[in-house]
Amino acid sequence: MNCEEYEKLLMRFGQLTNREEEELRAHAAGCPACAKVLEFIELEQRWIKRLCPQNRCMQRH
Numbered sequence: 001m002n003c004e005e006y007e008k009l010l011m012r013f014g015q016l017t018n019r020e021e022e023e024l025r026a027h028a029a030g031c032p033a034c035a036k037v038l039e040f041i042e043l044e045q046r047w048i049k050r051l052c053p054q055n056r057c058m059q060r061h
């Protein structure tokens with residue numbers, strides 16, 4: 001996978017299949033720049049879950 005494909009998968013993060021997520025992590029393991037982005041997105045996802053466990057606010061907006 002190259003960085004461009006990686007970015008496409010990242011845009012769908014949270015809705016990836018297990019296989020896609022594996023590929024995502026495999027690329028991040030060998031590409032520090034992409035690993036950083038993944039780290040940031042995971043952090044963000046964790047915040048969304050904590051603030052809104054059932055994603056109710058997302059449905060409302």
Ligand SMILES: [Zn+2]
Nearest residue numbers: 002003031034
């Ligand atoms: Zn990359």
